[in-house]
Amino acid sequence: MDNKIYKQxxxxxxxxxxxxxxxxxxFSHFEKRQVSDEEKIRxxxxxxxxxxxxxxxxxxxxxKNKNEGWILRKHLSTRERLPHYEExxxxxxxxxxxxxxxxxxxxxxxxxxxxxxxxxLNFKVNYLGVEAVGQLVDxxxxxxxxxxxxxxxxxxxxxxxEKIKKIIKKIKEPRIIFLFKVLDSLEMLESDYSKKILKEVxxxxxxxxxxxxxxxxxxxxxxxxxxxxxLDFIKENFQVLEDFEIGGERYICFEKRx
Numbered sequence: 001m002d003n004k005i006y007k008q009x010x011x012x013x014x015x016x017x018x019x020x021x022x023x024x025x026x027f028s029h030f031e032k033r034q035v036s037d038e039e040k041i042r043x044x045x046x047x048x049x050x051x052x053x054x055x056x057x058x059x060x061x062x063x064k065n066k067n068e069g070w071i072l073r074k075h076l077s078t079r080e081r082l083p084h085y086e087e088x089x090x091x092x093x094x095x096x097x098x099x100x101x102x103x104x105x106x107x108x109x110x111x112x113x114x115x116x117x118x119x120x121l122n123f124k125v126n127y128l129g130v131e132a133v134g135q136l137v138d139x140x141x142x143x144x145x146x147x148x149x150x151x152x153x154x155x156x157x158x159x160x161x162e163k164i165k166k167i168i169k170k171i172k173e174p175r176i177i178f179l180f181k182v183l184d185s186l187e188m189l190e191s192d193y194s195k196k197i198l199k200e201v202x203x204x205x206x207x208x209x210x211x212x213x214x215x216x217x218x219x220x221x222x223x224x225x226x227x228x229x230x231l232d233f234i235k236e237n238f239q240v241l242e243d244f245e246i247g248g249e250r251y252i253c254f255e256k257r258x
Contacts, residue, residue: 017134
């Protein structure tokens with residue numbers, strides 16, 4: 001992908017602060033098609049929107065003076081979780097009471113704005129979010145600074161695996177890694193990347209939590225999606241601790257094997 005095409009793709013505001021690595025991966029799906037550059041750009045933007053833009057309201061790209069609830073409601077992924085955060089975090093973090101823990105949220109979206117639920121449950125959390133959409137990273141970091149929260153967000157591609165591992169290794173233990181509704185999006189850009197990232201980052205954490213939607217986000221209808229490809233991989237390579245569903249979202253918690 002030449003620089004001219006790259007610049008044309010990111011002219012749209014929603015793609016303007018995406019890591020180049022992610023844009024290149026999206027473009028690679030269409031690079032060899034016998035179509036015009038304009039059509040390749042259109043198809044690339046369409047894919048990028050499915051991966052990054054489908055959950056995010058345009059209003060999140062430039063909000064002003066909005067509270068946590070407003071932000072969480074404007075991101076479709078966190079909107080669904082909003083009534084259930086305390087229940088989810090209480091279940092996920094059980095056993096880490098009275099400890100200072102590091103939560104590493106990969107593909108965070110705006111999930112950093114849920115920090116108050118850690119506080120409400122009296123968990124001592126150092127929060128680190130990794131997110132590809134630069135505007136959301138800025139949003140979270142401004143919030144952490146304003147509220148004097150022990151949190152930071154990094155603007156990185158999850159496909160820059162060595163960078164992600166370096167970031168994780170610098171964070172104090174015990175570590176819990178979140179990948180909430182992220183794996184399906186990763187698969188859109190690179191097949192089987194979910195297995196690769198889990199194999200690399202899970203050994204660096206005391207617990208990993210992945211989640212999938214079990215209901216459509218708009219119509220709230222239950223749907224059956226066969227994810228045995230990743231569930232079987234987790235069971236074969238890690239120790240599954242919990243598998244539960246809350247609010248149309250299925251959570252699988254696991255740890256490295258001894």
